[in-house]
Amino acid sequence: MSLAREALHPHRVEDVADIVRDAVGGLRIRGAGSWMHVGAPVVAAHELRLDAFRGVRHYTPGDLTISVGAGTTLAEIDAATAAHGQWCPLLPWGDDRGSVGAAIATATGGPFAEALGRPRDLVLGLECVDGRGRIVRAGGRVVKNVAGFDLTRLMVGSWGTLAVITEVHLRLRARPSADVTLLVEGATTTAMRAFQHGALPPLAALPLGEATARTLGHPGPGAWLLRLGGNAPQVAAARQALARIGACIELGARSWDVVRHDQAPPPATHWTWTPLMKRVREAFDPRGVLNPGLLGEAA
The missing domain is CATH 3.30.70 (Alpha-Beta Plaits)
Known part of the structure; x- marks a missing residue:
């Protein structure tokens, strides 16, 4: 039996921070909702929806970089960059109706990942809220920003168990002639x-x-x-x-849309919960507020 959850719709990163700090009973993070069935069952009282975190925040075609809200769909990014002869090669399995935040949080690659880059290669930086309710900004908007501990790579592929991603900075490519x-x-x-x-x-x-x-x-x-x-x-x-x-x-x-949808390998549904994972989780989300149980840690 699925647990009915109260839906929460924050509009600012500060609202997300307040929700996380005050959360009782856990939060299920939802982007476009395409992969809510993946992983172990999440037992949470509230569903944190990122619908309002959509749109282009900053786009510099000359730098081949773009910053977007985590709820922005991949189709919206493609439309914004096509006008400048550019594209974001983040073309994961599934389809372009999915949110960029989910693609980054799950580190989902696709048929172009080997040649054009995997999510960890394409994300320059991000903004997120950790399980303590702290707003964290890691990396930057430009390729040259490489200073400091690489929190960006830690968040990519963490499945929303360390932080709620609210904004991402991506590298783009010129579309081939x-x-x-x-x-x-x-x-x-x-x-x-x-x-x-x-x-x-x-x-x-x-x-x-x-x-x-x-x-x-x-x-x-x-x-x-x-x-x-x-x-x-x-x-x-x-x-x-x-x-x-x-x-x-x-x-x-458009044949690739069919392939990305029909031949998508099933995402990992089981993780081995290691002592290192537990320590990292405790450092960022000591109360286990974010997507509790998704990685099988409660097993």
Whole structure:
């Protein structure tokens, strides 16, 4: 039986700090609500919703950096940066309706993570409220800010058990001048792995399951989906190399939305609760207010 929780809707980081300090019975942190089923059951009296923490706070296209509220969706970030020929390569499994705060808190990668960077590589800094109700600002808005203990990396992947993330500062990339998505049929795994690590590496390369290949309209055996990006000569050369590996069919970039949704590996649902994790948790959330029980610590 699920526990009915009172929903709390703070609008400022100071409001979040007050809620955390006064919390009795624990808080379940909610962004877009896509992955509320993941992990051990959370027993909390209140649901802390971050709906109000949306929108671009600071964007400097010349620095390739952007600061957004944690409740901002990935689609909103894409729309804001596209106008400047930029994008945030934080394209996690799932879809763009998810919040950036959840992607950072869960450290969720995706099919582009190997080539374009994982969440820990893309987050320059963040603002959060720890379990004591302290407002913490770690890292910075610019790439050159590297001083001090790296609290940013500690918060990325902590699943909201150390702090409530309210704002994040992200590094961006220039959109490639040539950007092509290809489905390659009849390719061997050996040949595709060699191409991935060759002179013209793709932005992503993923073998497709039968169901996903069928959804894309190409259920043939040995199907791979690749995204090539760079200047026109680079992409043309990569296409020629792929044509020697298998039959190439050009698809739209939206094919990756299908793949990110259909082939998303299940997120970790079990953690080994170690003494180190316990000490870190006690340092930031000694009362166990934030997402209590999510990591199985109560087991």
